[in-house]
Amino acid sequence: DGGITQSPKYLFRKEGQNVTLSCEQNLNHDAMYWYRQDPGQGLRLIYYSQIVNDFQKGDIAEGYSVSREKKESFPLTVTSAQKNPTAFYLCASSIDSRGETQYFGPGTRLLVL
Amino acid sequence: GENVEQHPSTLSVQEGDSAVIKCTYSDSASNYFPWYKQELGKRPQLIIDIRSNVGEKKDQRIAVTLNKTAKHFSLHITETQPEDSAVYFCAASNDYKLSFGAGTTVTVRA
Numbered sequence: 001d002g003g004i005t006q007s008p009k010y011l012f013r014k015e016g017q018n019v020t021l022s023c024e025q026n027l028n029h030d031a032m033y034w035y036r037q038d039p040g041q042g043l044r045l046i047y048y049s050q051i052v053n054d055f056q057k058g059d060i061a062e063g064y065s066v067s068r069e070k071k072e073s074f075p076l077t078v079t080s081a082q083k084n085p086t087a088f089y090l091c092a093s094s095i096d097s098r099g100e101t102q103y104f105g106p107g108t109r110l111l112v113l
Numbered sequence: 114g115e116n117v118e119q120h121p122s123t124l125s126v127q128e129g130d131s132a133v134i135k136c137t138y139s140d141s142a143s144n145y146f147p148w149y150k151q152e153l154g155k156r157p158q159l160i161i162d163i164r165s166n167v168g169e170k171k172d173q174r175i176a177v178t179l180n181k182t183a184k185h186f187s188l189h190i191t192e193t194q195p196e197d198s199a200v201y202f203c204a205a206s207n208d209y210k211l212s213f214g215a216g217t218t219v220t221v222r223a
Contacts, residue, residue, distance in 0.1 A: 033210070040122070042202060042215040043157070050209060058210070059114070090156065099210040100145045104156040 003027040006105040021076045023091030032074035037088040050097035115140045115207040119214025132190040134217045136203035145206035193221045
């Protein structure tokens with residue numbers, strides 16, 4: 001899991017602002033994932049990408065967008081349409097598209113000013 | 114889609130006792146079941162996993178059992194220690210992604 005990095009560790013968003021969370025992996029993994037973690041609700045899937053230049057919506061994609069232009073990078077943008085963005089955001093990767101064994105990054109905590 | 118339920122939500126055990134966490138899943142096509150441990154403010158880390166063609170798997174003090182017919186699986190931690198205190202998540206793999214349970218907060222009392 002040391003091969004997955006997320007930045008920043010903390011991020012503050014103002015009303016009406018889009019913010020982008022970074023996720024990078026040097027594990028040569030094909031698939032990458034974004035999860036949102038709220039207290040008492042476990043991990044909920046936002047978006048995932050099984051291969052470069054392709055991605056799919058997860059269970060809570062509204063108000064978020066992603067891109068996968070490079071194998072090692074999967075940035076997440078939290079748009080102004082996401083009305084309740086305060087949460088802990090976790091990025092993960094897995095070696096292939098089956099989505100089984102996933103390794104997580106250290107997370108980004110997003111707070112609203 | 115897959116729905117994973119996890120019980121209990123909190124669990125307090127005396128050091129040295131055993132802890133058991135149970136999960137059920139809804140989709141019989143799910144075939145891979147990992148367990149993650151998350152310490153406060155840290156990333157989830159995989160501690161053990163099991164595939165649908167196996168009924169039980171052990172790794173030192175932790176074990177996982179799977180009942181495919183009943184669609185439930187359990188995590189067993191024996192001889193609990195203070196460092197076992199954390200949130201534990203079960204998950205089920207289906208349709209190229211994982212669905213997670215809501216988590217169990219385990220507290221080991223000294």
